[in-house]
Amino acid sequence: MPPVPTAAHDSDDVRAAAAGDRHAFQRLYTLHVGRVYGALQRLAGYDHARAEDLTQEAFIRAWQKLPGFRHESAFGTWLYRLAVNVALMDIRARGADPVSVRDNELLPDPGETPFCAAERGELEQAIGQLPPRARAVLVLHDIEGWRHEDIGDELGMAVGTSKAQLHRARSLLRKALGERS
Amino acid sequence: MNEFEWRRQLRELRQPAAPNRDLWPAIDAALDGAAQAVTPVQALPSRRRRHWLLGAGLAASLLVAGGLGWRLLQAPPGNANTPAMSNWKPADPRFAGAAIELDAARMELELAIRQAPDSAGLQRLLRRTEQQQAQLRHLADRAS
Numbered sequence: 001m002p003p004v005p006t007a008a009h010d011s012d013d014v015r016a017a018a019a020g021d022r023h024a025f026q027r028l029y030t031l032h033v034g035r036v037y038g039a040l041q042r043l044a045g046y047d048h049a050r051a052e053d054l055t056q057e058a059f060i061r062a063w064q065k066l067p068g069f070r071h072e073s074a075f076g077t078w079l080y081r082l083a084v085n086v087a088l089m090d091i092r093a094r095g096a097d098p099v100s101v102r103d104n105e106l107l108p109d110p111g112e113t114p115f116c117a118a119e120r121g122e123l124e125q126a127i128g129q130l131p132p133r134a135r136a137v138l139v140l141h142d143i144e145g146w147r148h149e150d151i152g153d154e155l156g157m158a159v160g161t162s163k164a165q166l167h168r169a170r171s172l173l174r175k176a177l178g179e180r181s
Numbered sequence: 182m183n184e185f186e187w188r189r190q191l192r193e194l195r196q197p198a199a200p201n202r203d204l205w206p207a208i209d210a211a212l213d214g215a216a217q218a219v220t221p222v223q224a225l226p227s228r229r230r231r232h233w234l235l236g237a238g239l240a241a242s243l244l245v246a247g248g249l250g251w252r253l254l255q256a257p258p259g260n261a262n263t264p265a266m267s268n269w270k271p272a273d274p275r276f277a278g279a280a281i282e283l284d285a286a287r288m289e290l291e292l293a294i295r296q297a298p299d300s301a302g303l304q305r306l307l308r309r310t311e312q313q314q315a316q317l318r319h320l321a322d323r324a325s
Contacts, residue, residue: 022212029205034197041198052200059208060215067217067298123190142191174187 014075018066025066029059032076036083042139043087045128054090058083084140088154091132126176130169137162138169235302238293242286269314271321280321283314 010031016024036058041051062079069078127135136155140146141162148162155162271280290307297303 018217020217022209025212026205026209029208033204034199037200037204038196038198042194048201052202052204055200056204056208056211059204060211063212064215064217120194123194127194138191142188143195145192145195 010075011071014066014069014071017063018069025063028075028079032079033059035076035080039080039144040083040087042127042143043084043091043136045130045132045135046124047128054087055083058086061086084144085154088136091136092156094132122177126173129176130172134165134169134172137165138173141166142170235293235297235300238290238296238303239306241293242289269318271317273321273324276317276321276324279317280314283310283317286310287314 010028013021013024013027017028033055037051037055040054040058041048044050044054058079062082065082069075127138130138133155137151140151140154141148148159148166151157151162152159157165269280269284271277287307287310290303290310294300294303294307
């Protein structure tokens with residue numbers, strides 16, 4: 001799991017917030033909202049309204065769960081993981097796009113699809129158009145640096161399914177970018 | 182563009198981003214109705230008080246478990262009804278007494294933890310009790 005940079009001195013605020021100090025929690029929000037929102041924005045396919053809803057939900061859950069935070073990891077890492085879980089639960093609740101053999105058969109062979117240079121905006125737009133579950137796997141693996149084992153655990157799928165979703169997402173992404181160029 | 186460069190381009194998307202609006206007011210308002218998982222204590226109990234609570238929790242656990250065990254021994258065979266506090270009733274009567282004792286110990290520890298949520302000793306005892314409950318279930322499953 002990639003570590004999330006965090007201020008070394010936020011442990012006092014974490015303890016205070018766990019004891020119910022709202023101001024301390026606001027300071028934690030200010031410190032970490034960028035990292036949390038960034039990850040949720042990518043998982044939400046750059047749908048800003050959804051990413052904002054998920055960010056709010058993540059911080060509310062963090063507030064509720066803070067008394068159980070055991071300081072075994074950095075607060076930022078704990079919060080990041082909790083926020084990603086909120087987004088993945090949202091995807092799971094929607095029962096979005098389970099991968100099927102038919103989907104893979106419709107995809108072009110990755111070897112036939114060229115790698116296309118793309119502007120950041122084009123890349124974000126193409127990621128936003130991916131099916132939610134395939135997008136989640138691509139974002140977690142190729143952008144956030146997660147392993148298939150962790151993705152499978154969080155999304156409730158086998159490692160092989162996670163790999164299939166990644167293959168599908170990459171192919172769709174390259175195809176989308178190829179058609180634009 | 183080769184695959185390596187393409188992947189690098191993807192990884193460069195991993196950056197913090199600022200929401201279009203300040204989300205804190207909405208979060209702050211929602212926190213009013215969002216109770217924390219454990220009611221925060223006003224002040225941490227002193228070391229001496231925590232030790233006292235730990236001892237009291239242990240003593241209460243032993244008393245309740247002993248009392249329940251005694252009642253179980255006094256009950257006629259085949260009438261070893263599990264008290265209402267027990268969540269799990271093993272089919273095998275050989276495991277019933279231990280199940281009741283462990284359940285009672287767990288409940289006592291949970292009550293003690295409510296008084297002293299920061300007590301690592303109580304948390305450790307609770308985890309150990311829960312592990313023992315899981316082992317008992319495993320043994321009961323194997324025996325059946």
